[in-house]
Amino acid sequence: MQSIKKAFLPVFIFARTGMRRSFRDKTALFFVFLFPLIFLFIFGGIFSKTGGVTFKVALVNQSNSDFSRQFVKQLESNKVFKVDAAAGSLDQAKEKMSRGQLDAAIVLPSDFGVPKGQAYPRGQAKVYYTQNSQSAAQTLTSVLDAVFVGVNGKFVKVDTPFTVTSEQLNTRSLKPFDYTFSGLLGFSIIGLGIFGPVNVFPELKKQGVLRRLHTTPLKVWQYFIANILTQAGVGIISILLQFIVAMTVFHLHLAGNIFELALFIVLGIVTIFGVGMAIGGWAKDVNQAAPLSNIVVFPMIFLSGTFFPRYLMPTWLQKVSNFLPLTPVIDGVRLIATEGKHLTALGPQLGLMLAWTIVIYFIAFRVFRWE
Amino acid sequence: MFCVKLLNTLTEKWYLMGSMAKHMVEVRNLTKKYDDKVAVNGISFEVNKGEIFGILGPNGAGKTTTLEMIETIRDIDGGTITVDGVDVAKHPQEVKYIIGVQPQSPAFMDKVKLTEHLEQLASAYGSRVNAKQLLDEVGLTEKANAYVENLSGGQKQRFSIVASLVHQPQVFFMDEPTTGLDPQARRNLWDLIRETRDKGVTILLTTHYLEEAEMLCDRVAIMDNGNIIALDTPKNLIKQLLARGFKKTQHVEQANLEDVFIDLTGKELRD
Numbered sequence: 001m002q003s004i005k006k007a008f009l010p011v012f013i014f015a016r017t018g019m020r021r022s023f024r025d026k027t028a029l030f031f032v033f034l035f036p037l038i039f040l041f042i043f044g045g046i047f048s049k050t051g052g053v054t055f056k057v058a059l060v061n062q063s064n065s066d067f068s069r070q071f072v073k074q075l076e077s078n079k080v081f082k083v084d085a086a087a088g089s090l091d092q093a094k095e096k097m098s099r100g101q102l103d104a105a106i107v108l109p110s111d112f113g114v115p116k117g118q119a120y121p122r123g124q125a126k127v128y129y130t131q132n133s134q135s136a137a138q139t140l141t142s143v144l145d146a147v148f149v150g151v152n153g154k155f156v157k158v159d160t161p162f163t164v165t166s167e168q169l170n171t172r173s174l175k176p177f178d179y180t181f182s183g184l185l186g187f188s189i190i191g192l193g194i195f196g197p198v199n200v201f202p203e204l205k206k207q208g209v210l211r212r213l214h215t216t217p218l219k220v221w222q223y224f225i226a227n228i229l230t231q232a233g234v235g236i237i238s239i240l241l242q243f244i245v246a247m248t249v250f251h252l253h254l255a256g257n258i259f260e261l262a263l264f265i266v267l268g269i270v271t272i273f274g275v276g277m278a279i280g281g282w283a284k285d286v287n288q289a290a291p292l293s294n295i296v297v298f299p300m301i302f303l304s305g306t307f308f309p310r311y312l313m314p315t316w317l318q319k320v321s322n323f324l325p326l327t328p329v330i331d332g333v334r335l336i337a338t339e340g341k342h343l344t345a346l347g348p349q350l351g352l353m354l355a356w357t358i359v360i361y362f363i364a365f366r367v368f369r370w371e
Numbered sequence: 372m373f374c375v376k377l378l379n380t381l382t383e384k385w386y387l388m389g390s391m392a393k394h395m396v397e398v399r400n401l402t403k404k405y406d407d408k409v410a411v412n413g414i415s416f417e418v419n420k421g422e423i424f425g426i427l428g429p430n431g432a433g434k435t436t437t438l439e440m441i442e443t444i445r446d447i448d449g450g451t452i453t454v455d456g457v458d459v460a461k462h463p464q465e466v467k468y469i470i471g472v473q474p475q476s477p478a479f480m481d482k483v484k485l486t487e488h489l490e491q492l493a494s495a496y497g498s499r500v501n502a503k504q505l506l507d508e509v510g511l512t513e514k515a516n517a518y519v520e521n522l523s524g525g526q527k528q529r530f531s532i533v534a535s536l537v538h539q540p541q542v543f544f545m546d547e548p549t550t551g552l553d554p555q556a557r558r559n560l561w562d563l564i565r566e567t568r569d570k571g572v573t574i575l576l577t578t579h580y581l582e583e584a585e586m587l588c589d590r591v592a593i594m595d596n597g598n599i600i601a602l603d604t605p606k607n608l609i610k611q612l613l614a615r616g617f618k619k620t621q622h623v624e625q626a627n628l629e630d631v632f633i634d635l636t637g638k639e640l641r642d
Contacts, residue, residue, distance in 0.1 A: 014491060021482045021483055024482040209478050217464055371444075
């Protein structure tokens with residue numbers, strides 16, 4: 001008991017010092033805490049606009065009829081259309097469309113809504129679109145079509161034997177942001193677990209800090225565990241911050257249990273940190289560490305589905321990427337955060353992570369150099 | 372049966388403690404090769420208990436390599452080293468408890484307080500220390516909460532010594548301890564090294580400064596190209612040189628430029 005306590009004394013003291021140091025180092029503070037938040041705001045800003053499909057359109061009304069005015073008002077209040085008030089003429093709309101700022105332009109010609117001697121008004125709206133917005137224009141046309149079917153029905157009673165209705169099944173579905181946030185968490189885990197040690201350890205070697213430690217009885221496993229604890233502690237705080245921002249600013253919907261997710265993320269950091277330890281512990285200097293970490297990290301980020309779903313990849317690539325160390329981490333975070341799965345249901349992911357942890361740390365121990 | 376086991380453990384402990392060892396450090400036919408280059412060429416020497424032993428020599432003579440092999444951090448290609456009777460190659464972990472090492476550069480992490488450094492290093496030996504008291508002893512009381520990167524050169528060196536002695540080793544290795552220090556800081560460090568020796572710690576150091584070796588060391592070994600070419604007390608080495616018929620142009624100086632410098636600027640330590 002006494003000897004166990006003695007063996008873990010340096011682990012505890014080194015981890016405590018490491019934690020304190022992380023909070024004193026302004027550069028580390030930026031990269032560990034602020035950098036992920038900046039990412040969060042960028043991606044959150046892109047993906048948080050939800051509530052279904054919207055079209056940015058220009059509405060050019062060339063008609064003076066009451067009907068056209070009312071029709072415009074209705075379209076403007078429709079959530080599907082985002083009417084750009086600045087594009088009042090067709091020429092302005094065309095210019096904006098060519099820059100990709102508008103999906104389409106809806107033109108109501110001068111005779112739109114004029115009765116023309118009949119009992120009710122009539123007219124034909126025209127949708128202009130560019131090559132790049134074909135699918136948007138098609139959807140838009142059918143939406144307008146549906147609107148006109150409703151309008152027509154008010155003027156002319158038509159019998160409709162066949163109709164279709166739709167009903168929403170689940171109360172909440174996956175928003176793009178929810179999916180992206182899981183990817184961002186994975187990205188933070190990589191940042192903490194790989195980029196951290198890959199930069200820090202060669203620097204400590206350069207300063208001779210590790211050489212000094214090498215002359216003490218400190219063992220590699222004690223130093224490893226102390227570093228894992230520091231990294232996991234810092235990681236949890238950083239990820240907690242991201243959660244707070246994601247939930248308050250971007251209304252993140254977390255399907256699973258937050259404590260299970262936290263535990264899973266810690267396990268993920270431990271696994272991925274092994275990769276960083278192996279590279280940083282092996283490299284003699286930054287020049288050796290940087291290229292190797294880039295070769296390992298960047299393919300892994302994309303192949304493991306951090307930002308793009310893996311089902312978009314060809315099948316053979318999916319099969320290969322199944323076995324990358326980051327894949328079970330990303331999958332697991334996503335399963336808990338967006339599908340509400342429990343840790344008990346993540347057997348395959350946890351198993352693969354355990355296998356990788358053993359392999360990676362075995363390598364890391366073997367290749368570690370104090371100087 | 373139990374008695375035999377106990378006896379074995381005791382003798383093992385006895386052996387490890389090495390109280391029987393005649394010399395603090397014994398080096399026998401030590402060899403180190405880097406690829407084809409011989410860095411240390413089968414050298415032998417002893418360091419007596421309680422002495423200050425200096426290794427002198429030009430750059431690339433093999434001083435640091437020799438020191439690093441004794442310090443357990445470089446593999447030994449040939450020969451043996453024992454520290455207080457313990458074989459370095461066979462029991463490096465035990466040797467690490469007996470030795471204290473001061474690297475050439477201070478080699479401390481930034482953004483860590485002095486007290487935290489000492490606690491951290493002590494924990495590596497499985498012990499706890501009164502960090503404040505240790506800092507008192509070298510006049511760094513007021514810097515307890517400072518970071519190493521904010522200390523002056525002399526303060527850094529003094530702190531480095533305390534840090535290396537945190538586990539009360541029996542032998543202390545210093546690699547070029549006074550390089551880059553001003554005369555005041557250098558004198559202060561000499562005093563500190565002598566005080567450390569007076570506490571019973573054997574000291575093995577390397578240096579470029581010959582007057583430093585002459586003033587500080589009980590015995591010196593001069594190395595060149597991986598060989599020890601002379602080993603004796605500074606006095607004897609000079610005597611031998613004179614006996615070989617060496618003559619220096621005689622002009623007895625009453626003082627040298629360093630004396631002028633110290634007289635003008637004072638002995639007081641500048642931090």
